[in-house]
Amino acid sequence: MDSDSHANFPSILKGKKILLATESWGPVNGVSRTTRSLVEYLRDNGVDLILVAPDFKGDTAKQSTQVSGERRLPGCALPYNPDLTPRFPGLPNAAADSPTALPTPVLLNFQTDLSAYSEIMLPAPLDRFGVWLLATVQGFLFRTSAVRTIFYPCSAIRGYLEGAGAPADRMVKLGRGVDTTLFTPDQRDASFRREIAPNGEVILLCVCRIAPEKGFEFLAQVAMRLSSEKVPFKLLIVGGNRNPVVESRVQRLFDPVRRHVEFTGFLTGAALARAYASADLFLHCSVTETFGLVVLEAMASGIPVIARDQGGPSDIILHGKTGYLVPPNDLEQFTSLTRQVARDTELRSSLSVAARQFADDTTWEKINRRAAWQMADALVQTDQEAHGSRPPRPTVLASAMEQFRLIFAVAIVYGMWLIAVVPLIVHGNRLLPRAWMAVRRQLVARI
Template structure:
């Protein structure tokens, strides 16, 4: 298989045969909620299973999974007998996310598979425990991880000083330590800003590979435009602006509300369609209240998925992205696939997606005036809007999920090739199964460390998280200045 490591990624065969019959343990912090991590991970799971891989998915328990499955049965692959949900504590300000309680890796193996490959999606409470315990094994499986969520950026928003700086330091230290282990073959990162963060955290740059996200270019398509739907939203022919994201403090809603108020003062006839919600009604209500000064211009739809979401994209005229904590920004790609120009704050993942002046415009994170100027220019210039829309769709057509997942599969194949080669050279062979007495002891010690970290880091997070709801507006006021500090002050 030596030819695999030298084969250009753009010319790979459809699927690596070496993965057939291999056991893959995929862990993810989010598998079910309506967010980019869930959609990205679900796409990979379906791709691997469709190609005959024995795959076990381990994820936190998610209270809303049954409701989402009922609303959109096609949004999730059929559960496997190998899948495992672990108990944990839902975060008060975002109940869709769960901090997993301490667990034993050997128990996970027993209930799923003893893997050849571990794939860690968006490592946090679950992924960190897997990586820490994997270090205790004499011959660990190869590990690939996908760094999709910048937890330190969230910490800077959620925690007050000086806890925010402590959280950033602690996360960077833990991530650098865990990611440097020799068993970690690949660290996928979504954008250049995250690569800079990983470098400062001490992650091995030689194992880092940029991996974008894909988009369903059949579902998200300009043909989903619905003129009757447009008429309901904008009965007087107003320009329709769209934003899609979870209603949460870190998503830049204060910036967006300020921008919309200024546009209304400039007499631009518009309607703003906000797609998304939050299972914590208090947080959702606080975000709604930010738009009270322009309530006649704003429509909240709640969560949408599948065809209703695609219709909302295609029926709009312009997509606005105001979050500066996104490591990628899947909604930006979905908007472009739907034929929408994008105006985004120039921070994080969207900076690597939007082609400035070709598919949309990237605006300095704090410059609400320039943001509004480009919104008004694109909104009132039909010819410009049309050319940006065509270019946006063309860009999205080259970023399908199959292409992205194909790269992941071949990177798994390369990791297995390298492991087998090293074991052959060192005359190390796989055990027949089970854990040695020493490994069991080391796992118990690692779990003990996890309990300690719960006391030091997670318990304060939960306690403080219970207080974050009533202070959401105050938290939101930090957002406009974050563009200067998220990746640049560490």
């Protein structure tokens, strides 16, 4: 895919109409930043792109950023994170204007591991049921004949896709890029460092959405252990949640070490780049990341990373060279490595240089160009099939079976809403307090 013949944007896509449907368009997270990069790349290269995404609560900038060819669909925000807005179930209508929509080639980009979220958010035995249900529905979609390519971000997700029944010959690994002009060690700000760590403490950084599935209970335990060992540190947590109840409960996890912790809320652009570059060490405690864009942004900023060895970060971090990977539940080793890197300035410097060098080879231009060539190849293949030997006209029985498959798929979607989404919406705010209180009791007991 990176051969000389694919060094430029594929000309076949210029002027083509492409429908891009995304779960996230607007909130500050890795999925939306990845999608926005691809959208801008395609439009800049002459693609007639129609973008379809759900509305989400708190989209105050929507009116100013919405452009022609952008369509919002109604949905219902989840209580624990209003940025996640599942679309109301129903028959697809985005391609209703075209009678030839069904043969149109489809490329899927698997960016959010809802299965991992189900394991964390749902109580037993619903957690296992949620994983099974998602795999069943997603596997059905993956095997649809119109799907030509399934992009996946890391080896762990490929394993999940194979287990769900995705055809191996359709899967293509597509990572994420990083803006190495914005995220750079040059953004390091001495005055900002003095503001955060006035006594010269080492600055530990975490950047992510503040939500239950992001591993904050693990991070809180790390901070408590570092504090008990008298390590001079400040923990800078960048991110937020549009549900203030959830954000407040996460912050209370750090009450025992609050003098060491600073919450900044959402940061973007230069302010985010400054926070990255001004830190000394990045701590990544989530185990639900399909890629972990923040890890790559930290590395581009010259900041070594310590992460739990699960999901996307396992494919990004070079253990012992750009940072360290720790078994997901090994709190002792995670804390020990954090303490070691925090105290060893020469080690931090070596890791920092290697991290930046790694990021220099991972740009959005390369990633988006790979995606564009996959689109081009799908169009060429479809055109060849259209001008080749046409398949026999389907029988009445075959047509009836196809209609049954469509109705069955829609029924499963409605079933998922009734079983998973509706209970989260109705009971989410009432269930979360009990869950967070249980986590907090466990943390306090370990001090």
